[in-house]
Amino acid sequence: MALKGLIRVTGLCVYHMKYTSVVTSNRALATTVSCRYSCTKLPAEIQQQSQENMTLVSNLEIMGVDITMARMRQPGVLKRMITHEESLAKFLLSKGASKQTIANIVSRYPRAITRTHEHLHKKWEIWQSILKTDSDILKIVERSPESFFRSENIENLEENIIFLSSLGLTPKDLSRLLAKAPRTFSNRTELNKQIVDFLKDVYLCLGGETPQDFVRHIISKNIFLLIRSTKRLKANIDFLQSALQLTDRELLVFIQGHGAEILDLCHNYIKKNFANAQQKLLSIGCSEAEITRCIISCPSMLYLSHLNFVTKIDILVEAGINSHQILERPRVLDVSVDTIKGRIKDLADIDYDYQALGISILELSKSRFEARFKKLRDSK
Known part of the structure; x- marks a missing residue:
């Protein structure tokens, strides 16, 4: 019994054993037991x-x-x-x-x-x-x-700079890459080349004729493409073509334009947000064709979480703004919830008529909104 008790004690307290003097006739045995249990009992x-x-x-x-x-x-x-x-x-x-x-x-x-x-x-x-x-x-x-x-690999860093410059990216583009997507430069050069080759293949498959120009253009549009997997990019491109019912030519125009902005997003996130946006816009009277045109013109709305998107739509509708106005000015959804609320409140104080004057005022920069609002208020 004494030995079992000693084993329990040494198992729990072995970390402090070298500082503790155990007065016992079985000192040697205690030391052996503590060594045996140190690996299994120490936190x-x-x-x-x-x-x-x-x-x-x-x-x-x-x-x-x-x-x-x-x-x-x-x-x-x-x-x-x-x-x-x-x-x-x-x-x-x-x-x-x-x-x-x-x-x-x-x-x-x-x-x-x-x-x-x-x-x-x-x-x-x-x-x-x-x-x-x-x-x-x-x-x-x-x-x-x-x-x-x-990365410790200085040579790889230099190779990446040479490679990216060879694509026609300007010093300004490289600065943005380094500032916002610096992992591009610590990636293996071969990995960056794989992404570039993939983008060229996509472009050629869609009927493009100048792949080098396309790569330079699309990377300058979305600097995060080089730190995403080709699997994600392909899944997003395939989904957007199917969901938006685009021909190859239309898809090419789309991804060279605003569509490039969303190609790096998580694939499931794009699919989920597309379904949520479609459901909400249908509920306020939009047709599927109108929704498709809206997303093509403003794909950045797919960045918005379901709650954020729904909240903004509800605020606009409650202010008396109809669905067609929202579809015509979808960039209003880029404005934060608090800013939309504040502006709608300010405009309500001067009886602003959205039907007559439109909703473009809601998406202005802070300084331009304040100047426009002051002018409207003073004219009352």
């Missing part, structure tokens, strides 16, 4: 922390890094014996980052501390050839640390 978190480089953890804590977050994101980094947290901090400080910014970057992407000063300097130079200023680069690094620190 996972304690086991993990016991394997970490405590000097590194201490250094990161001094820097203000959220160790809990870092441990959750990339636990293996905290076990490394060789890291470069000090040179990373010095490098980012020299580029204008604050200590808090550096702590946030490492908390969210701990692997950043594994990059050498030489690597950081070289990659920064390459990014600077596109973005020009340290502050522009720093904004991206702060927003998406993974985009800068993820």
